[in-house]
Amino acid sequence: MRxxxxxxxxIGSxxxxxxxxxxxxxxxxxxxLVAVVDPNEAVAKQAAESLGIDTYYTDYKEALKSDNIDAVIVxxxxxxxxDIVVAAAEAGKHVFCEKPMAMNANECEDMIAAAKRNKVKLQIGFMRRFNxxxxxxxxxxxxGAIGDVVLVRSLTRGPSIPQPWMYDLSKSNGPLAEVNSHDIDTLNWFVDADIESVFALAGNFRCPQAQAEFPDFYDNVVLTARFENQKQGMIDGAVSVKYGYDSRVEILGTEGVIFIGQVHEKTIVTANRNGLTRPVMNSWRTLFSDAYLAEDVHFIECILEDKEPKVSGNDGKKAVMVVNAGNQSIKERKEILLSSVLAVKA
Structure with missing residues (x-):
């Protein structure tokens, strides 16, 4: 480091x-910020121009050759x-990787091992931990404000139609990964135990354009989880809901409950002859803007102070394992033990 x-x-614009x-x-x-990367040159160039920087790449491998780059954001x-994270670690670059961490546990382990082997930081983008x-x-x-945690319920519903590549579960792992990775990490963090088994139900109710080519794509999912300490979890996920961006959590304890989030962006309510109106949150970019900044600041602090990130590769791996188990449960219509998922992937 200079x-x-x-x-x-x-890397990714x-x-x-x-x-x-x-x-x-x-x-x-x-x-x-010294460079951006995108395989689409027009997108990469426009991103660099809008950010007021001179350097952009269409191939991340070329970017990793630069001595001016100490860290990458994937x-x-x-x-x-x-592949990107392992290559970056091998090039001696610190890595911040957005969620979902990878496609399966084996890939996560490759990434964790590469970071450890090359003595670089690896942080996963679960920004809700910084909210x-x-x-x-x-x-x-x-x-102990609510006694012992018994149940954590977490939901995330997004208003937008998925990008075309997300319909292919072999490339995206579906909404459980793309939307609900944050919810899975929320359960793991608040219960502070590993998930033992999951059961999930899913269906495609709002994205008919995906049904012919991708019959296994789902836009609505409900997942229940049992932890190793027998605590309970529930996740509600949806895409293309259209009404707004919705993120809420309920933590039930033996002596109370904690609620996080609301569907409304502001507390103002307007009433007139047309009825009541209240602004609805329209984007995760608005709701979690401060958390995105806080996790980016933390990443740099970890590099400069040589400390471990609050959100580790192991945290990312745990979420990926739940995604894989959830997708298997949807397909097989039965409860899936996470130990069996790890055995299959090993």
Whole structure:
């Protein structure tokens, strides 16, 4: 590393990639955005221009050759995560990888091993752990404010139609991965135990355009989980709901309950002859903007202070295993033990 300023390259110039890029360009202390990568040259060039930087690449392998880059932010389709992260680690670059971490447990283990072998940091993008409300909820759980946690219910519903590649579960692992990875990590974090088994139900109710070519694609899913300590979890996930972006959590304890989130963006309510109106949250980019910045700041701190990220590769692997087990449960219509998923992938 050249000095105390970390040169950052964002690999993937889509919506989430540009959130991270803008943070590192202007708002993260001791970090400098030096390049962006996208296989579509027009997209890469436009991203660089909008960010006010000179360097862009269409091949991440070329970016990894640069001595000006100390760390990379991987924000590509999930199927590419393993190869990019391993290559970056082998090149001596620290890695922030957006969720979902990878396609299966084996890929996660490859990424964890590469980071360890090359002595670089690996952080996974579960930004809800950096949201003030989630942090406070975790503190209250740990303080015993609601007694022992019994059940965590977490839902995420998105308004937009999935990108075409997401319909193919062999490339995306479906909404359980793309939408509900955050919910899975929320359950793991708040219960503070490993999930033992899951049972999931799913269907395609709003995306008829995917049914012919991708009959296994689902836009609505419900997953129940049993933890090794017998605590309970429930996840509700949906895409293309159209009414807005919806993220809420309920944590039930032996002596109380904690609620996080609301569907409304603001507290204002307007009433007139047409009835009541209240603004609805329209995007995850709005709801979690501060959390995205906080996790980016944390990543740079971990590099400079040589400390382990709060969200590790092992955390990412646990979520991926639940995704794989959930998809297997949907297909086989039965409860799936996570130990059997790991055995199959090994």
């Amino acid at each position: 000095n105390t300023e970390i040169g950052v390259c964002v 889509g919506r989430a990639g540009m959130i991270h890029a803008a943070n590192f360009r202007r708002n993260v202390p001791h970090a400098s 924000v590509t389709p999930t199927i590419f995560h393993r 003030d409300s989630f942090i406070q909820a975790k503190e209250e759980i740990d303080s």
